Amino acid sequence: MVHTDMAIARRFDLIAFDWDGTLFDSTALIARCIQNAVRDVGGAVPSDRDAAYVIGLGLKQALAHAAPDVPVDRYPELGARYRHHYIAQKDDISLFEGVLDMLMALKSRQHWLTVATGKTRQGLDDALQTSQLKDVFDGSRTVDETAGKPHPRMLQELMAEFGVEPTRTLMIGDTTHDLQMALNAGCASVAVSYGAHEPDAFHSLQPLFVAHSVRELHDWLVANA
Numbered sequence: 001m002v003h004t005d006m007a008i009a010r011r012f013d014l015i016a017f018d019w020d021g022t023l024f025d026s027t028a029l030i031a032r033c034i035q036n037a038v039r040d041v042g043g044a045v046p047s048d049r050d051a052a053y054v055i056g057l058g059l060k061q062a063l064a065h066a067a068p069d070v071p072v073d074r075y076p077e078l079g080a081r082y083r084h085h086y087i088a089q090k091d092d093i094s095l096f097e098g099v100l101d102m103l104m105a106l107k108s109r110q111h112w113l114t115v116a117t118g119k120t121r122q123g124l125d126d127a128l129q130t131s132q133l134k135d136v137f138d139g140s141r142t143v144d145e146t147a148g149k150p151h152p153r154m155l156q157e158l159m160a161e162f163g164v165e166p167t168r169t170l171m172i173g174d175t176t177h178d179l180q181m182a183l184n185a186g187c188a189s190v191a192v193s194y195g196a197h198e199p200d201a202f203h204s205l206q207p208l209f210v211a212h213s214v215r216e217l218h219d220w221l222v223a224n225a
Contacts (some may be wrong), residue, residue: 017116030052034062134224
């Protein structure tokens with residue numbers, strides 16, 4: 001990376017973004033697909049809140065929380081029904097307005113931009129292809145490649161890949177799972193309140209800032225990252 005005056009002035013070299021609910025406007029769809037999948041296999045349908053809570057976790061962990069009455073041996077069927085519902089509607093969702101401009105602004109400041117997500121590799125690659133972001137991110141980790149959130153391994157592997165220390169790494173996400181992962185990895189975090197989790201739960205996890213819109217997030221990052 002070129003060491004310009006702007007690069008030297010940066011607080012964070014590596015910025016890791018969660019995907020769903022942070023960059024991608026998919027929270028409501030994912031929650032609905034979880035509910036429909038549980039209904040399909042005869043389980044007690046979780047509330048909107050409970051279905052949204054598990055977003056960002058690995059699929060097995062998410063299903064155990066959202067559908068506790070569904071036997072483990074039916075998880076493959078439950079997962080298949082979730083994927084069926086999601087694939088049928090995935091083209092109806094897109095990046096939050098302003099996300100692409102924000103990422104381009106950060107890229108021009110020579111941050112490493114990465115993704116740390118509860119999606120699978122195939123799911124993330126499909127989303128990157130659809131949203132024409134393939135060349136924006138410098139690296140990524142998905143839940144099927146490493147440990148799921150809030151385990152710190154996703155961030156640890158990204159930091160190792162780019163040779164960046166925890167004090168120079170920022171995690172941005174919409175769930176307590178994201179913020180706890182950052183704490184576990186020794187990294188700073190920023191939360192967004194427009195995704196899956198209610199912001200009241202964020203403060204004990206010590207985010208530097210809680211953004212209530214992409215515009216607020218963009219402005220904070222330009223001024224402080």
